[in-house]
Amino acid sequence: MDYWLTVLRLAVRAMLAYKVRSLLTMLGIIIGIGAVIIMISVGRGANAAIQAQINDLGSNMLMIFSGSSKAGGVRGGFGTRPTLRVKDAEAIGRECPAVKVVTYLISRNVQIVSPKTNWGTQVYGTTPEYMEVRGDWPLREGQFFTAQHLKAGASVVVLGSSVADNIFDPGQAAVGQMIRIQNVPFRVIGVMETKGRTPDGRDQDDVVYVPYTTVQSRLMGTRLPGVVYYIGVSAQSKELVAEAKREVEELLRQRHRILPNADDDFTVRTLDEFAAMADKATGTMTLLLTAVAAVSLAVGGIGIMNIMLVSVTERTREIGIRMAVGARERDVLIQFLVESTTMSFIGGLFGTVMGISAAKAISAVANWPTIISVDSILLATLFSAAVGIFFGFYPARKASRLDPIEALRYE
């Protein structure tokens, strides 16, 4: 321990003996590590923002769409063949252990009329569980409809915030107002908080929610009783999403009596695709970051190697003295390695401080989210030390191999 302390003190003293030179040598490492820290924090910040958007779509969500119609070889796309029923959704809730909550939905375009104006939008006939499947989505006003509303087929409506803003004056309370949908009067019982647009630009707030039973009986007629366009499922946990998907597929194939080799008449989608997309973006970012870091650290390391070679030459006589009094090859090797490592490590610390400050500045000025994590700081400093060892090895070895007589004679 004392040995290392002494060696470390020697290294610091050697650094302080040539302050400007040491600082210039460290500059490469400072800039390299600083760049790494900035890029990691900005990259992580962006990734977290994307992840938050995905989570916004719903927690552990699975989306089940009915199959496509096929008429004379023309395939209609998702939802064109009404194969999913309320009973399917209920069966999923009953028989799939990995499933926590089930909801279902039928939708159609409607014109709604308020006392003052009118507005074309979509009506979603759904269940109270819809809110749970969509994740944490608070109401701005009032409340969502309940199981009683659903059971009774009550004429109540919850407005998306865009709809409320368009049919009522700002500041006017929406809850308690009567509106007409397809000439059927509905009482407004709640307004959702603004959720914003989906990544593809669709306004998630331009919609009104009505109990499924009410839509069936009052707005759709009885043309297709019990049909739903979409079943939304929330898995018990993130890990169980795949399991839930398997269970749902198995159950629906069974219920729909699909033969082993026949195609499904439904499609189960998870948010994995979005997550995979985000991961890919992060992967590209990481690759770029690694390349930049590698180049700048290599440049910094070569700078250190260069100065260490100069230092070894300048201190040839000192090395000779040390050898004469009994320093072994490894003592000399360690001394110079510790010196180069100390230099690059301190450079790494400076770089980390600089990188954090810069990331904070970017955060403040450009309003860009940045995340500074402990592991990135640890990684950066450890890496800078590793650069010192790697690039300091050649000069240190050169020093340790000197001939003591030659070294002592060196002027």
Next chain:
Amino acid sequence: MSQAIIQLSGLTKDYPMGGETVHALCGIDLAIQAGEFMAIMGPSGSGKSTLMHILGLLDTPTAGTYTLEDEDVSAISRERRADIRNQKIGFIFQGFNLLARSNALENVELPMLYRRPSDPQRKEKAKEALRMVNLEDRAFHQPSQLSGGQQQRVAIARALVNDPSLILADEPTGNLDSKTGQEIIQLLGSFHEKGITVVIVTHDAGIGQSTNRRVIFRDGFIERDEVS
């Protein structure tokens, strides 16, 4: 008769120099007894410095054997040589060879640093060595703040600190005025009285007269071996 600390037989050192071979030492036979105070003398090029390097295990002989305290050290590893230099040999150079950025005490501590870094007595031992050369009050001075004689005494303290059995001094007075030089030689002589073998390489006949034995070299051979 006392025991031989150093036994050289047929010691030869050749240097290749521009296609020719220079014979620096040509089959030297020499025995040095423990506790001797001797001078190795001769003009430059006589081989005395080469002998000093080999005795100090800074260099290896081309042929012949060198026995130091009953161990044949003519062909041992670099690492073992470093160990022996550290534990059995103290060097004193013409140019002092102190570390410029370390103070006197740290310079004296240097030999202990490599073998006994955790010795709690390290500082004490270094101070004791400085006391032996009457420099305890200069312990925290840098070499540049010390006179030549004081620097050489720091070097002597450094040579003494690991209790060596052999002190090798290469022209120890070469950079000093004659009065200071005499003091240094007297100091070295006092260690001989304590039982340490002291070998001084010099071309100064005056110094030679202060010692008990003079081995005079010429062209790689021993010309004379006088005991007084």
